[in-house]
Amino acid sequence: MPRAPDTLNRQAEEFILLHHSEEHTDADTGYTERRLTDIRAEISATGTYRHSAAELAFGARVAWRNSNRCIGRLYWRSLRVRDCRELSDAEDIARESAAHLREAGNGGRIRPLITVFAPDTPHRRAPRIWSEQLVRYAGYATAGGRVVGDPRNTGITALALRLGWPGGPGTPFDVLPLIVQDGDGTLRWFVLPDDAVLEVELRHPEGGWGAEWGLRWNAVPAISCMCLEIGGVCYPSAPFNGWYMGTEIGARNLADTDRYDLLPRVAERLGLDTSSDRSLWKDRALVELNRAVLHSFDRAGITMSDHHTESSRFLTHVDREEAKGREVGADWSWIVPPISGSATPVFHRTYDATERRPAYVQHPEALAHTRGEHLV
Numbered sequence: 001m002p003r004a005p006d007t008l009n010r011q012a013e014e015f016i017l018l019h020h021s022e023e024h025t026d027a028d029t030g031y032t033e034r035r036l037t038d039i040r041a042e043i044s045a046t047g048t049y050r051h052s053a054a055e056l057a058f059g060a061r062v063a064w065r066n067s068n069r070c071i072g073r074l075y076w077r078s079l080r081v082r083d084c085r086e087l088s089d090a091e092d093i094a095r096e097s098a099a100h101l102r103e104a105g106n107g108g109r110i111r112p113l114i115t116v117f118a119p120d121t122p123h124r125r126a127p128r129i130w131s132e133q134l135v136r137y138a139g140y141a142t143a144g145g146r147v148v149g150d151p152r153n154t155g156i157t158a159l160a161l162r163l164g165w166p167g168g169p170g171t172p173f174d175v176l177p178l179i180v181q182d183g184d185g186t187l188r189w190f191v192l193p194d195d196a197v198l199e200v201e202l203r204h205p206e207g208g209w210g211a212e213w214g215l216r217w218n219a220v221p222a223i224s225c226m227c228l229e230i231g232g233v234c235y236p237s238a239p240f241n242g243w244y245m246g247t248e249i250g251a252r253n254l255a256d257t258d259r260y261d262l263l264p265r266v267a268e269r270l271g272l273d274t275s276s277d278r279s280l281w282k283d284r285a286l287v288e289l290n291r292a293v294l295h296s297f298d299r300a301g302i303t304m305s306d307h308h309t310e311s312s313r314f315l316t317h318v319d320r321e322e323a324k325g326r327e328v329g330a331d332w333s334w335i336v337p338p339i340s341g342s343a344t345p346v347f348h349r350t351y352d353a354t355e356r357r358p359a360y361v362q363h364p365e366a367l368a369h370t371r372g373e374h375l376v
């Protein structure tokens, strides 16, 4: 929501000075002072201000750098920014979101990318993407209380159906339509074109299992429910992606008991003794499921990192930032991978959790239909 002018002035100034101090925007003497004067005038005339393209790109990149939950921040400078700030119609957002997925997917060589749509202004609320990510799988609640698909998405699936989406074929991996809320509050749904959704069929390197179960996952994790906040300006529709780390799929999406809950099935296929937790059947099934995920992405030629590589990259990132005189905020419980934590170097230390701006923040109203904490 729009900020009171004095708060906005202060946040704008803080951001412009940060941009100045890191990118030396004052090579042209006096630029920063002039920019601040212009922004103050613009805020007093219109209640908001417009970022330059350079400010927008810097803000989006630093917001990634400031994401305390993200282990993949080493490449924060490489984030590409698609400037779609002039777009605020739901159709345009759906079309450009599909274009985003194609450009990010890049035939398998995944590129970190953000598309920034219209910001909120004091006169007009910007549209919002209600879908948690651009690509999500439906979760159909059945009469018996079982869910076909991803149980995480039963809320948004029910909403899509209520809005008139006819539903998919009913597989466990039906791609949901994108749900976009217009500036006037109307909710609309848009089916993503097939060629925008890059997916990988999953199979175990030795057993080959997975294929016959129809296991798959999408290749581009594009979070679409977070607001990009830069210098007091809120861009509620700003889908962004990096590439997957295998454990997100193999140790969480497919394994959590409130998601696809596949460990019992994998253990059975592996012939493990599931009569007691002490046989460590869950642990063994987790490892094999994660091997299947990494193997399948590799075989398909699609970028994916593993938790060992990404952990050591993260510590490189921390060192590089510290060498620049910047402290890296981090949330230990999100940074440490969900399997083999202590076998990765990120486990064996603590982090400062200070939150900084610019940042990607949750906007609560779009998340009302999902549940609490571990949203991404």
Ligand code: ARG
Binding pocket: 072, 133, 221, 223, 241, 242, 243, 244, 245, 248, 249, 253, 376
């Ligand atoms: N954990 C989320 C998922 O499994 C994606 C979060 C972002 N991940 C990323 N590698 N950029 O869908």
